[in-house]
Amino acid sequence: MERPSYITDEKLISFIHQAFREDVGDGDHSTLASIPYEAQNRARLLVKEDGILAGVELAEIVFSYLDPDLKFNSLMSDGDEMKVGDIAFTVEGSAQSILTAERLVLNIMQRMSGIATLANSMAKEVVGTNTKVLDTRKTTPNFRMIEKWAVVIGGAHNHRFGLYDMIMLKDNHIDYAGGIEKAVQKTRAYLKENNLNLKIEVETRNLEEVQQALDAQVDRIMIDNFSIEETKKAVDMIGDLAETEASGGITLETLREVAETGVDFISSGAIIHSAKNIDLSLKAF
Template identity: 45%
Template sequence: GGEGEREGGRARERGESMAENGRVSIPDHPTFELDGLIRSCLSEDLGDRGDITSLATVGDSVTASGVFVAKEGGVVAGVEVAERVFAMVDDAGVSRSWSVKDGGRVERGDVIGTIEGKARSVLKAERLALNFMQRMSGVATLTSTMRDKLFGSGAKILDTRKTVPGLRVLDKWAVLLGGGTSHRIGLYDMMMIKDNHIAAAGGIEEALRAADSYLSEQGLSVPVEVEVETLDQVDQVLTYLRANPKTFLTRVMLDNMVVRRAEGGDGYDTSLLEKSVAKIEGKLETEASGNINLDSVEAVGRTGVQFISSGALTHSVRALDISLKLKTNAA
């Protein structure tokens, strides 16, 4: 294990940059419970019979050991979740040792952790543990890559609600571990007035007034964001702000203002976004959304916008390739 330990040590050194402020905790949520999620995922896998292949072919006294290895470079996330999976399957029967913490950076070949114990328990837990780690590490890695492209711009990269149903808290945790910033968790912790709400309320001013009234009546203090797509709508928002300085409104989402140039053209046109940011003059926070990807994010960062939200971070991310090599010894 000497070589593996050295690899893990190097990975740990590289990963220190992420943990500048120590451990990044799981996002707070009023109804989410990690153990409950893991229990439900295990029961999805084990059904009403359990792991019938292992029950048939692996003796009760057989032990197994395994090594989690990064098959490519990236940012690791999901270690704490994998740890809980093994703990819930057989805490006493499987020992775990992790050489990379969540948020740590790895290169191809780095050892992330090792497990050892009852083979049946290891085989029961390994796929679920890997699924969580690979997906979360993929999200963290893409977030980190996007954040690096914004270096020097001062803009922060945000996630969205375009997450896997049931896994939102983990998807958003992975974004934080990759150095991103969390947007609202759900529909309950921030008001976001989008085009459908504006249409239903009868206009931007009406929607903002209704939001302010509701929050005052309910005694709630949550931030309000409004979505706009044109300079005229930006003007309407600023007019409301001037007339209502005590509004709960804190941020404007500048939606679909990043346009891919026509065939043969180079890159993205961000001129409308730039004009909107200039018009707002820092009176409200600004957020760009729509068409945000690895190709466009750098240009978007140069417009002076403060936040950039990207559904791509979580809705269609590629898993980081992590393998678990197992060895069993029939006793």
């Protein structure tokens, strides 16, 4: 599966370097004390829970970063449906290197697979509609790139990556600026002054604000915490004048009903922050 454009080798190496600094410090003393330097061994990634597999490509990079002489053999790929008892990959070489990398690889893959599994379930709920399921910025600090990658592996889509690649005027922005009209006017002036070409999205809390966002001619209107009936009314009001995005309190059980209102997007923080880690183990064999 092709990586999203924001997943560069440079960013991955920086992430892995910081992760090892955090975990290893001045040495993996448990391994250094008990395992001879020359010892060779092998391990396999054992699946202990059904779901969608994610993190195989990154696991290979982690092992290679720590020890380029390790031999990594992937038996499954990112995005594959996994069942209890499956073996995702094997790794062979320095026993010390395998042990030192073990926890980082498992932390990554358990988290990514959990997110990919939930993302996959949510994406399946909207099949047959024109709605796309999006993640949000409700991510783990310094782990966002990896979590958003897992969303894509699971079959859902990324919203903006950060504060810099799209304008989103939320309730506090609007209240601080003195209303939707003033917030959008100030935003357009700022974009022009700084030679920026960014889409403008406005969060709305009621149908009156939906009309204000329409009058301001923004690119996307967020329909936040609306009832199903109000969401339908908002979608009808907006028509083709702007993209529509439903958000707020949407669960896996209500996702389909929201999608059937005709919204273009449904954004969910839960797709990342409420995903349960998948049980995986790295075992010698």
